[in-house]
Amino acid sequence: MSQYNIPKTQSVAIVDKIGGTVHVNPQHPVRQPEDLALGECLVKMHCTGVCHTDFHAASGDWPLTANLPLIGGHEGVGEIVAIGKGTVDSPVKVGERVGIKWLAYSCLDCEMCLKGLEQNCVKAKLSGFTVDGTFAEYVVSWVQHVTPIPDNLDSLEAASILCAGVTVYRALKYSQTNASEWVVLPGAGGGLGHMAIQYAKFMGKRVIAIDTGKEKKELCKKLGADHWIDFKESKDIVKEIKDLTDGLGANSAIITAATGAAYSQAVDYLQCGGTLMAVGLPGEATIDASIFFTVYKSITIIGSYVGNRQDAKEAMRIASVGGVKCHYAKHPLSDIKEVYEELKEGKIAGRVVVELKKKD
Numbered sequence: 399m400s401q402y403n404i405p406k407t408q409s410v411a412i413v414d415k416i417g418g419t420v421h422v423n424p425q426h427p428v429r430q431p432e433d434l435a436l437g438e439c440l441v442k443m444h445c446t447g448v449c450h451t452d453f454h455a456a457s458g459d460w461p462l463t464a465n466l467p468l469i470g471g472h473e474g475v476g477e478i479v480a481i482g483k484g485t486v487d488s489p490v491k492v493g494e495r496v497g498i499k500w501l502a503y504s505c506l507d508c509e510m511c512l513k514g515l516e517q518n519c520v521k522a523k524l525s526g527f528t529v530d531g532t533f534a535e536y537v538v539s540w541v542q543h544v545t546p547i548p549d550n551l552d553s554l555e556a557a558s559i560l561c562a563g564v565t566v567y568r569a570l571k572y573s574q575t576n577a578s579e580w581v582v583l584p585g586a587g588g589g590l591g592h593m594a595i596q597y598a599k600f601m602g603k604r605v606i607a608i609d610t611g612k613e614k615k616e617l618c619k620k621l622g623a624d625h626w627i628d629f630k631e632s633k634d635i636v637k638e639i640k641d642l643t644d645g646l647g648a649n650s651a652i653i654t655a656a657t658g659a660a661y662s663q664a665v666d667y668l669q670c671g672g673t674l675m676a677v678g679l680p681g682e683a684t685i686d687a688s689i690f691f692t693v694y695k696s697i698t699i700i701g702s703y704v705g706n707r708q709d710a711k712e713a714m715r716i717a718s719v720g721g722v723k724c725h726y727a728k729h730p731l732s733d734i735k736e737v738y739e740e741l742k743e744g745k746i747a748g749r750v751v752v753e754l755k756k757k758d
């Protein structure tokens with residue numbers, strides 16, 4: 399019934415218990431086409447990005463519980479090899495290249511979904527968290543939710559647009575910052591940050607990148623950051639930002655860094671009327687912002703959580719016209735344990751993408 403040869407077993411990266419180590423199981427079952435439900439599709443993966451969230455999910459340091467055993471991953475790109483029997487009006491077809499993002503499924507009909515907050519749907523299914531993710535050769539997803547990948551975009555290039563890209567794109571979209579205004583990006587050299595620089599520049603904003611180390615500095619400068627601040631070398635980050643912005647402060651801070659300190663500092667360097675976009679998801683950190691100055695300076699504090707289907711399409715379109723390029727290192731699935739270690743230590747500049755497609 400399918401033009402594809404779908405094997406019965408596959409390799410997946412799996413975590414058996416919270417806090418356990420990730421390992422590869424080469425004999426994990428593949429859901430067969432005849433077992434797909436209405437609206438489901440089977441995707442043969444080409445590659446998948448690795449996100450900080452995968453590491454948090456496996457370590458259990460979030461106030462949410464993951465499905466176990468856990469197959470992580472939510473930045474996967476692959477080809478649809480089967481669609482559940484009886485599915486009508488599918489927006490995608492067999493053979494099409496699609497992406498699987500964090501929000502794998504939402505009901506599309508509840509108040510949150512209808513307001514465009516699909517990611518907050520009460521029935522939401524999360525890839526690599528509440529349902530099996532993309533660290534697998536074959537993944538079951540939903541035709542209404544997979545993201546079509548533009549033809550001119552390589553799968554490896556597209557992978558990290560699906561989480562890192564969408565997340566920072568949406569935060570910038572809602573940051574209430576106009577072209578030519580100043581955006582500060584703490585954590586600018588990391589997976590989310592390095593894409594935020596490019597989306598911000600594509601939108602015509604001016605960027606102050608904050609991070610540390612020579613490698614991250616070079617990456618941020620190369621990607622178009624107007625200014626660079628090394629937080630380990632700077633004596634006074636707030637003063638430096640004010641000096642760079644005619645004494646007024648920046649218009650917005652998009653905070654991808656995983657520490658609470660980055661959030662409270664933003665209220666000090668934002669200009670009156672500025673916007674603090676909270677994007678990173680540290681497990682336990684809190685925002686310790688001055689209420690007085692948040693009020694007095696008319697600061698807006700907004701949480702922005704990944705993105706909906708439309709945000710994903712827009713983020714992908716910007717990549718397809720060359721506005722954003724993911725800086726990534728390619729690894730085989732067998733490297734996954736080492737990749738988690740490096741993520742934990744914050745050593746990775748840009749992103750890691752795991753290649754899953756076997757040579758034909």
Ligand SMILES: [Zn+2]
Binds near residue numbers: 472500
């Ligand atoms: Zn992610």
Ligand SMILES: [Zn+2]
Binds near residue numbers: 508509
């Ligand atoms: Zn819903």
